[in-house]
Amino acid sequence: MSSGYSRTPAAGIKWAGFCRHFSSRAAVNDVIGNDLANTDSSLAFMEGKERLDPFSIVADELSLIATRLRSMVAAEVPNLASAAEYFFKIGAEGKRFRPTVLLLMATALNVRIPELPPAGVGDNLPTDLRTRQQRIAEITEMIHVASLLHDDVLDDADTRRGVGSLNAVMGNKLAVLAGDFLLSRACLTLASLKNTEVVTLIATVVENLVTGETMQLTTASTKRFSMEYYMQKTYNKTASLMSNSCKSVAILAGHSAEVAKLAFEYGKNLGLAFQLIDDVLDFTGTSASLGKGSLSDIRHGIITAPILFAMEEFPQLRAVVDKGFDNPANVDIALEYLGKSRGIERTKELAMKHANQAAAAIDSLPQSDDEDVMKSRLALVDLTQRAGRVGSGELGKRFEPIQKLSGQGKKPTRIIGACGDDGEAVRWNDHQIGHKLAKFAAAAGIFDGTLRLRLAQVDVDLRCRGAWAKVTDRR
């Protein structure tokens, strides 16, 4: 491979790493249809223009998993609100990040294991194995959504601030119960896999999620300013789920400890890269300039990597942070320091570093000539580039701007919650139930269309499309 990938050297190296698996350019060409002689098109490939869409490779399986998740929830979701009924419609799912990674990993690891029985008997095994690996994807989604719901539980002070404390209390019940329900289902599905090592890994994930969230609640100032503490918290809250579920996929397939570790490293670094870019986007939004993002982290007093880096350059920023960010003027001051610092750049660099480590893990997998295996590995590497970079790529925060729908001649409505495909609420006001439902629906990605609900004497519309949901208060 030439060294002419000067625009994105890191991407070029990853590409070159892959190419060594192929016997010739022509062979690569056959697989992915790219003309390698054309440097530009390769770069275009690596910058995410979809010649190879990781999500589409596994689209069928994703939709199978979504159907299974939906049928499970539809049968059991409790009728908590006083006269609400839930109608679940089948529709486009949108991009489901975690299951996509896991399914691609399952294929990417599909190196023939010598001890598999001969073809006749062996044919039965892989199907079971694939189903079991799909279960890991289901379990992962259930745990992810459960943790979002539990993270959302409000304390009494918060419930009193809401419009009508009854709503907030109901919101808490919904959050706790729905989360518990999902956790219990995850436990049962886990048990059905009959693999105690996997049970251990997934149990560790739950523990890490809780620990991470609790770390975030901790306000001891020394820890708040520590990058190391922050990265540990980030691992717990975001990367652990990815790392341990990737490893579980490997373990179910009976891979060696080394291969399992590579899967783990991929998931871990991918998760870290993803979160670091998330931190950046919270400041920059989809534009490159500061302050166009939603700034929800800093407004909640959550100190993320860019600010931590900025504090290293400008110690006086600590005093600003200590004052808290209830006062918008303080936010502006912090943003000013951030702009002067290399905080954003350094975070992006760190994200890229982790993205490359993830890609390197894939590169280190035992060689395979199988076309599906190669395709999946390419897709996994592609995901690292999407995750590790701020771009217009699909892994960035993707949501429509919140509009205030005031109708002339129409019934006025108020948007009361919305969130993107990562399950994070972009904005909400004081209707906490709407907020929770929006998160739940979007993160689970199980709706499409409009649900009309009555919750605690309030009519709400839950309008969902693809991977995000918007809750409107009908008055």
Place this chain on the structure above:
Amino acid sequence: MHFRLKKHILERLDPFSIVADELSLIATRLRSMVAAEVPNLASAAEYFFKIGAEGKRFRPTVLLLMATALNVHIPELPPAGVGDTLSSDLRTRQQRIAEITEMIHVASLLHDDVLDDADTRRGVGSLNAVMGNKLAVLAGDFLLSRACLTLASLKNTEVVTLIATVVENLVTGETMQLTTASTQRFSMEHYMQKTYSKTASLMSNSCKSVAILAGHTAGDAKLAFEYGKNLGLAFQLIDDVLDFTGTSASLGKGSLTDIRHGIITAPILFAMEEFLQLRAVDKGFDNPANLDTALEYLGKSRGIERTKELAMKHANQAAAAIDSLPQSDDEDVIKSRLALVDLTQRVITRSK
């Protein structure tokens, strides 16, 4: 024969004291097991183990007694020398079931308190009142994850399935309680199903797990299950009665917590069968006048008595399960079985 001879000894024998040493070992291990690196989590999880429940740890006591009670010689065990090590490993594993059971139980209590918006638990401020709802929920999840880790370490997938079923049942039970459709509110069957899910499932499946870890037959494992199930049901039914009667035998001296929260329990359900008009009062129990009306009907009915009779029936079924175990001449086995039977009576006759 042995049974009757030893019974008089049992009258002076406290089931809890038979296993007291092991209980305190388990308590110590539990405390270290829920130690967390994050201070808030650690104090939250510890919170519950500190609260006065130190004395009688009901569930672990049952499980430890069951472990001994089942200690029928299993033919395929290797000769004594090796067997001794195996036995102690087995006992440790069975103790783990007791630890797992406690962690899951406490986790469910922490979450229930948030769901109920409870201020107190066992006379002390509830965790959610003291440290916040969110921390209580997180602490519950933390305990659950620790329970799962311990479960995985047992490397027995049947037991993993049983305990996972318990977790699901707990959630189902709580869901049933919160979301009962009106047709089901007055159904005794629905109520018993809910009670099984919320209370008895933990006991039944953990007893069965103890049997399974020891490699017992399916028949014996089922007996262990039946004991746990019926004991749990009896326990809850008497709990329902005590909520009305308190420590006195007359109505209205109890805390009346259930009915004030609109939770319809067995005595009221029975009373509703006799006095259909009582159903009309439902959902208005936060109004003290309605509450008095309900208590009046309850007093006129045989609700309390019938609940006690049902509890006795289940207690006897539990005792019968123990009696049906394969005979043994081992003194410890006999003692433990007597203690288990004794527990079924204590559950019925307790006043708090």
